[in-house]
Amino acid sequence: MERSVATARRRPTPRVAGPGSRARGPPRTSKTYHAGGWRRAASSLRGGLASALRAVSQEKGGSMTESEVSHQVDVDLGDRSYPIYIGENLLDRGDLLRKHIPGKQVLIVTNETIAPIYLERVTRVIREADPALQVESVVLPDGEQHKNTEVLMKVWDRAMELRFNRKATFVALGGGVIGDMTGFAASAFQRGVHFIQVPTTVMAMVDSSVGGKTGVNHPLGKNMIGAFYQPNCVLIDTLALRSLPNRETASGVSEIIKYGLIWDADLFKWLEENIDSLVDSGKPEFGEAIASAVERSCLIKAAVVAQDEREGGIRAFLNLGHTFGHAVETFSGYGTYLHGEAVGVGLAMAADLSARLGWITEDIRDRAIALVQRCDLPTRPPKDMTPDDFIQLMAVDKKNVDGSLRLVLLRGELGTCVVTSEFENAKLMDTLNEYCEALG
Numbered sequence: 001m002e003r004s005v006a007t008a009r010r011r012p013t014p015r016v017a018g019p020g021s022r023a024r025g026p027p028r029t030s031k032t033y034h035a036g037g038w039r040r041a042a043s044s045l046r047g048g049l050a051s052a053l054r055a056v057s058q059e060k061g062g063s064m065t066e067s068e069v070s071h072q073v074d075v076d077l078g079d080r081s082y083p084i085y086i087g088e089n090l091l092d093r094g095d096l097l098r099k100h101i102p103g104k105q106v107l108i109v110t111n112e113t114i115a116p117i118y119l120e121r122v123t124r125v126i127r128e129a130d131p132a133l134q135v136e137s138v139v140l141p142d143g144e145q146h147k148n149t150e151v152l153m154k155v156w157d158r159a160m161e162l163r164f165n166r167k168a169t170f171v172a173l174g175g176g177v178i179g180d181m182t183g184f185a186a187s188a189f190q191r192g193v194h195f196i197q198v199p200t201t202v203m204a205m206v207d208s209s210v211g212g213k214t215g216v217n218h219p220l221g222k223n224m225i226g227a228f229y230q231p232n233c234v235l236i237d238t239l240a241l242r243s244l245p246n247r248e249t250a251s252g253v254s255e256i257i258k259y260g261l262i263w264d265a266d267l268f269k270w271l272e273e274n275i276d277s278l279v280d281s282g283k284p285e286f287g288e289a290i291a292s293a294v295e296r297s298c299l300i301k302a303a304v305v306a307q308d309e310r311e312g313g314i315r316a317f318l319n320l321g322h323t324f325g326h327a328v329e330t331f332s333g334y335g336t337y338l339h340g341e342a343v344g345v346g347l348a349m350a351a352d353l354s355a356r357l358g359w360i361t362e363d364i365r366d367r368a369i370a371l372v373q374r375c376d377l378p379t380r381p382p383k384d385m386t387p388d389d390f391i392q393l394m395a396v397d398k399k400n401v402d403g404s405l406r407l408v409l410l411r412g413e414l415g416t417c418v419v420t421s422e423f424e425n426a427k428l429m430d431t432l433n434e435y436c437e438a439l440g
Contacts, residue, residue: 069096070291073298075210075230076306082233084210084298086291090237091118091198094125098133100196100232101126103167106135109155109182110173111142114200117243122173122198136162140178145335147177147217149225155185169194169232175201175248176208176339180226183214187229197234202241202252202290203340206259206297209234211305211315217334221396222326228310236298238291242281249290250279250375251340254321256293257371258347259300262317262408265415267296272371279375316399316419320408321346327393328381337378344377350409353431357423359411368410380435387432 070087085096106126110119119137126135138158140151159168170193172182179197186195197209215226241249253275260268271278277289301318308315325346329337337345348369355365372379381390399406404421407428411418 069093071295073295073302075302077230077309080230082231084234084236084302086236086238086295086298088237088239088291090235091121091240092125093235094127094129096233096235097126097171097196097198098129100194101130101133101169102194102232103165103169104133105162105164105168106133106171107155107159107162107164107168108135108137108171108173109140109178109185110137111140111175111178113142114174114178115139118173118200118240122171126171134162140181142177143335144177144217144329144339145333147181147334149216152181152185152216155182156189159185159189164189164193166190166193169196171196171198172209172231173198173200174204175199176204179204179209180214180223181216183212183229183231184216184226187214187227192229194232195229197231199234199236200240201244202249202294203255203338204252205236205238205241205294206252207255207301207318209236210298210301212309220330221393222329222334224396224398230309236294238287238294241290242287244281246280246376247338249281250377251338251343253278253293253375254340254343254347254372254377256297257368257375258318258320258343259297260415261347261351261368261410262320262417263300263304263415264296265413267293267300268367268371268414272367275371275374316406317408317417319399319419320410320417321348321350323394323397323399323405323407324349324381324390326397327390328385330393331385331389332382341378344372344375345379345381347372348379349381349431349435350407352434353407353423353428354410356427356430357409359409359418364410364414367414385436387429387436390432390436 069085069090073084073086075082075084090096108119108122123135123137126133136158138155140146140154155170170182170186172179172195179199183195186193199205199209212228212230213226214229215223218224257268257271260271274289277283277285278293280286304315304318307313321343323346325342328342328345329339351360351365351368354360355362369379394405397405399419401421406419406421407423408417408419409423410416
């Protein structure tokens with residue numbers, strides 16, 4: 001029998017606020033569930049989430065004014081709860097950002113790609129919301145290869161030069177790398193200042209901006225240096241996605257596929273029907289499709305984080321494909337693969353191993369891999385990567401306990417998974433040999 005998540009504390013589903021919405025999740029309870037008991041609580045959580053999603057769908061019937069928040073998802077963490085604002089033209093809503101800036105000093109952290117597009121605009125709207133604010137910026141080089149302590153020091157250097165105090169607010173304007181680095185910088189500067197997430201990529205909107213994971217890479221492992229540190233708010237302007245290259249968009253969609261595989265079978269089926277509209281920003285239906293996918297993903301991520309903030313239980317499910325994927329990124333050199341591209345490889349390998357173990361049907365495996373391929377994402381590791389490379393790199397994964405490799409794998413019907421260290425090692429080697437030898 002496999003060992004799945006040991007314990008987790010049940011929390012309510014996130015609240016969805018919108019015009020006239022009163023949707024709520026299941027009632028609060030202090031019930032603790034163990035081992036297989038997580039399935040009962042997860043089922044209850046999915047029921048509340050389904051009600052919330054129906055409320056979101058109903059709200060879409062009305063027209064929205066320019067720069068209106070179409071949806072708000074609250075990440076319920078007690079006195080550290082925060083809203084996720086989702087809508088169009090929200091980058092013009094300096095008033096929304098001002099609500100979450102406690103002091104008078106603001107440092108916008110962005111990169112060389114995003115700065116020419118959005119930095120002046122965001123700086124202006126914050127200043128217009130409150131002319132008394134001191135709004136400064138620092139521009140970092142772009143790319144996963146720059147997600148390290150040396151580049152991170154530029155953020156702290158800038159804050160020190162400006163003599164920012166503990167009431168300062170760091171604003172992450174960019175993708176997942178900027179969000180992770182800015183959050184970690186905020187967590188450590190003067191032992192903690194405020195920060196806000198303003199994601200501009202699909203990857204950041206549906207995954208990295210929500211939940212408080214921050215950090216940088218180490219040469220021996222991805223995201224090995226960091227902290228859990230929650231933002232004051234997350235502001236998602238879905239119109240920003242229209243300027244993304246299709247490669248970046250597809251990279252982010254891999255995380256949405258993951259949500260369907262581990263949690264939401266209906267989402268997965270919807271993706272199978274609409275994936276072509278999600279990965280091509282030139283299609284007329286792209287805007288509505290990607291906005292729907294972002295909203296649904298944020299609801300799922302917020303629900304999971306509210307139950308398990310520090311990844312001691314069901315939050316580990318969100319790492320499906322990431323153990324294999326992080327190994328690919330580390331082996332290849334950070335920045336060679338976009339994160340979502342490496343996750344695509346990982347999803348395929350996790351699905352393959354799950355099928356070899358007899359935990360899912362070959363049909364589910366084939367559907368998972370086919371959906372990743374339809375995004376034009378890779379499903380195979382680099383040609384020179386060997387099974388031994390995988391084993392060595394996966395040995396330093398953060399999910400491992402007492403030297404045992406722990407993987408997130410699919411088990412049962414579509415939309416369910418386990419976190420386990422008890423699987424047949426021979427089956428793992430079969431998957432590694434198949435995927436590496438296929439390229440040999």
